[in-house]
Amino acid sequence: MGTMRPSLVPGLIQSVVRNLGKGQKQVKIFEFGTVFMRSKQGEREEKTVLAALATGTYENSVWKQTGKSYDYFDLRGVLDSVAGQMKLGLMERPVSSKPYMLLGKSVELLAGDQVCGYFGELSPGVVRQYELPKHCVVFELDFDKLVDALPKTVRFVPLPKFPETYRDISILIDKKVASGEVSARICQTGEPLLRKVELYDHFDGKKIQEGKKSLTYALTFQSADRTLTDDEVNPVFAKIVETLSRQLGATLRE
Numbered sequence: 001m002g003t004m005r006p007s008l009v010p011g012l013i014q015s016v017v018r019n020l021g022k023g024q025k026q027v028k029i030f031e032f033g034t035v036f037m038r039s040k041q042g043e044r045e046e047k048t049v050l051a052a053l054a055t056g057t058y059e060n061s062v063w064k065q066t067g068k069s070y071d072y073f074d075l076r077g078v079l080d081s082v083a084g085q086m087k088l089g090l091m092e093r094p095v096s097s098k099p100y101m102l103l104g105k106s107v108e109l110l111a112g113d114q115v116c117g118y119f120g121e122l123s124p125g126v127v128r129q130y131e132l133p134k135h136c137v138v139f140e141l142d143f144d145k146l147v148d149a150l151p152k153t154v155r156f157v158p159l160p161k162f163p164e165t166y167r168d169i170s171i172l173i174d175k176k177v178a179s180g181e182v183s184a185r186i187c188q189t190g191e192p193l194l195r196k197v198e199l200y201d202h203f204d205g206k207k208i209q210e211g212k213k214s215l216t217y218a219l220t221f222q223s224a225d226r227t228l229t230d231d232e233v234n235p236v237f238a239k240i241v242e243t244l245s246r247q248l249g250a251t252l253r254e
Contacts, residue, residue: 004036004044008051009100009138013122016055025054026070030120034142051140055133062146072105072121073179075137077199079109080183083143084197100126108215109141109180110151117141120214158224164195167237168218170253175204179215179249186217188214189243193236194230196220209210212254 007012008031019027028117030052039045039051054070083090092107095118119139127136173182179199186197208214219240221233244250 002249006035006037007140008035008049009053009140012051012053012138013130013132013136015125016053016132016136020056020132022057026054028054028056028070030054031064038081048143049140050143053138055136057133064104065192067134071135071171072137075119075181076141076202079139080180081196081198084187085184086146087187088146088149090098090178090180092178092180099123103211109139111146113147114149115142116149118144160195160222160224162225163223165221165233167219167221167233168216169215169219169237169240170201171244171249171250172212172214172253173207173244173248175211175213178248182244182248182250183217185243185247186219186240187250189240190219190221190236192241193221193223193230193233195222210224216230216253 010029012029014030016027019029030050032048032050035047035049037045037047052075054075057069071144079081079090088111091110095101095103095106095108098106098118100123101118102121103124106118108115108119109119117140120137122132122136122138127134169186173181183197183199187194190197196219198218198220199215200218202213206215207228219237221228221236223232241252245252
């Protein structure tokens with residue numbers, strides 16, 4: 001077991017250290033590979049894992065201020081987008097068994113009732129040890145469990161030939177509601193015209209009602225056989241707003 005890695009994260013951290021040492025101001029990397037661990041019965045288990053790490057500052061971003069650090073919600077948006085495309089609603093619960101993760105900014109991820117990974121910021125101790133930027137966001141997913149949780153029926157569609165149409169939606173919602181749950185409801189309600197959902201902003205500061213958080217998503221609509229009009233997209237958008245309000249208690253921010 002000494003030469004069989006139990007996690008991809010240490011290797012990602014070493015890659016970040018090397019890249020920062022060469023003058024990179026931001027690093028976003030991932031790895032798809034195999035890890036080994038012991039089962040409860042003491043037997044060796046081999047798992048296929050997807051891991052990613054992001055750190056550093058924005059340089060030229062449409063959505064984020066130049067110089068702002070990557071944070072928890074940047075990688076959360078990536079996870080939500082991937083899960084939405086896979087028709088998976090990833091749920092969250094607090095992490096309790098990862099000492100290298102930051103409490104309060106780290107969660108376990110569940111697909112159905114199965115723990116399929118974890119996500120959040122590295123702890124200050126790890127950051128200091130490797131002289132990393134203050135915010136280092138990471139996730140590690142058990143890919144086999146994700147595959148097991150996929151819908152049993154898969155529908156294949158050809159690549160689209162017509163342009164995309166975009167909408168933003170900004171909502172106020174209870175802090176206890178996972179952003180992944182919001183993404184899943186948006187995806188389900190927006191089918192078949194909604195092609196992509198991406199969380200790109202989160203705020204829960206002093207200007208937000210206590211117990212609430214603000215989430216902003218970028219929605220991409222597209223049809224495989226025509227250019228969409230506002231008369232087609234607007235009713236779908238309105239249905240998404242109504243569903244989030246009725247099912248999750250969300251309110252639309254103007």
